[in-house]
Amino acid sequence: MKENLSKENRRSFLLKSSIALGGLALLNPSKAISASLDNQEQSFKIITGPYLQTNFGNSISILWITNNDASSWVEYGESPDSLTNKAFGKSELGLKPAGRLNRVKINNLKPGVTYYYRIASKEINNFQPYKVTYGETIYGDTESFANLNTSKEDVSFVMLNDIHDRPESILHLLDLDKGNKRDFVFFNGDIFDYQTDEKQIIEHFLQPCTDYFAKNIPFLYVRGNHETRGKFAREFSSYFDQVGYTSFTLGPVRFVILDTGEDKEDTHPVYADIVDFDQYRIEQAAWLEEEIQKKEFKNAPFRIVMMHIPPRYSGDAHGATHCTELFEPLLNKGKVDLVLSGHTHQYKVHSPDKTSNNYPIIIGGGSRDGSRTLTKINATKKEIQVSMLDDSGKEVGRYVASRK
Known part of the structure; x- marks a missing residue:
């Protein structure tokens, strides 16, 4: 958990969130609900994420959302300077995901090891039957998580x-x-x-x-x-x-x-x-x-x-x-x-x-x-x-x- 936030830091957090969500403060949910985040004419961007979920057992799921369809993946490794591994979302019937909702599950992680990762999405500008045209590739910041040892003492x-x-x-x-x-x-x-x-x-x-x-x-x-x-x-x-x-x-x-x-x-x-x-x-x-x-x-x-x-x-x-x-x-x-x-x-x-x-x-x-x-x-x-x-x-x- 992050360190305790002061009142000043809390205000900064809410201001930052309100800017990210189109200028509407989280303190006013009724207004926030009307924020426009799905403007497909905007430049390609990550709307939210990454966020982590897991059932433990040496795997973790990394999720994020982009404003347009994309081919996406996660680069990860045991050092922030060496993200040499690459993972994609789960294929269905031989097809890799190519949408806005990105979910990449990384398996076979080492127990008790801290991993570093960054998300990546390559925008799909035009999806034709025999030709896919890509646009910009964007990356998230390098983040980290601890892969917990399931046999830990507490x-x-x-x-x-x-x-x-x-x-x-x-x-x-x-x-x-x-x-x-x-x-x-x-x-x-x-x-x-x-x-x-x-x-x-x-x-x-x-x-x-x-x-x-x-x-x-x-x-x-x-x-x-x-x-x-x-x-x-x-x-x-x-x-x-x-x-x-x-x-x-x-x-x-x-x-x-x-x-x-x-x-x-x-x-x-x-x-x-x-x-x-x-x-x-x-x-x-x-x-x-x-x-x-x-x-x-x-x-x-x-x-x-x-x-x-x-x-x-x-x-x-x-x-x-x-x-x-x-x-x-x-x-x-x-x-x-x-x-x-x-x-x-x-x-x-x-x-x-x-x-x-x-x-x-x-x-x-x-x-x-x-x-x-x-x-x-x-x-x-x-x-x-x-x-x-x-x-x-x-x-x-x-x-x-x-x-x-």
Whole structure:
């Protein structure tokens, strides 16, 4: 994480971001949403990025967006002066990507090594059946990231949730971490109210994250129920490497991420019969049943589950009760050590309950001033420590889980 920002530096950050986004300050999202970033007549440029995502395991995904279609790649190496390796986006049916949304996954990295990289895009001016005409090639600055050793002794990260289209909250909450070194940042859903267009994704999330940390420290993201809404919801995942359910191991922790979907019934009129979240959750429950049987899960010193809608304590809406019905028995069976959630907008530490959830559930707050939270998690082979801060920096929740 970057060092703590003073008020003066924070103003500089916001000014810089407002200039990059067409002169509209992030402090005024309603105006920022109308910024024009898709002017195809402009000179070729990188609109936002690079930003990093990963599931660890000696690979990392580097993403960025250009204003016009391009052939793009990443140059990287173990020295800033020797970027001798080159990686392209994933080919589909033998075709390399040639668009605006660039995603390059680098595999087979060495554990514990710091890598340096820069992004490159060559503009496609004219795409004919038998001739492609290129324009300018542009490069990003040389950046770096640490490829973490998955067998490291500890893991440290922070969680944000329920930002709801208030990009200034990302900066404010991360600034509470005061320069502590983190392995990753986790966004636990409802970072938006609903999905409108690309500008919203850039201005309200990607650009603040890129400016603050995401060029050098990866983030993980799982959708909340609000990311499933809006005319752009089906394009949303194209801007990320991973926003659904997955699992991975880092240090002493086996992480499981569940995508809890919408909290309304699939038949609700607002969805016009074009969603199927019940079946999606059933699919995940079957996957989770297999996950908790894996040796990576069983043998891990700790097991942390991250899901936007908690498996309990979030009311009687259909999505919440369906999560309880499907996931709570499996989480108990798998003897998970901690669940991290959001959704309710009321921060709370729920201790284990022998009659329902046999594991603690930490629910982050949101989304307005006074109820926002930053949750800090540190895990060793002996214990997990959780500290939840409100947006004044006051600790409002704490939990310690010792190894069983």
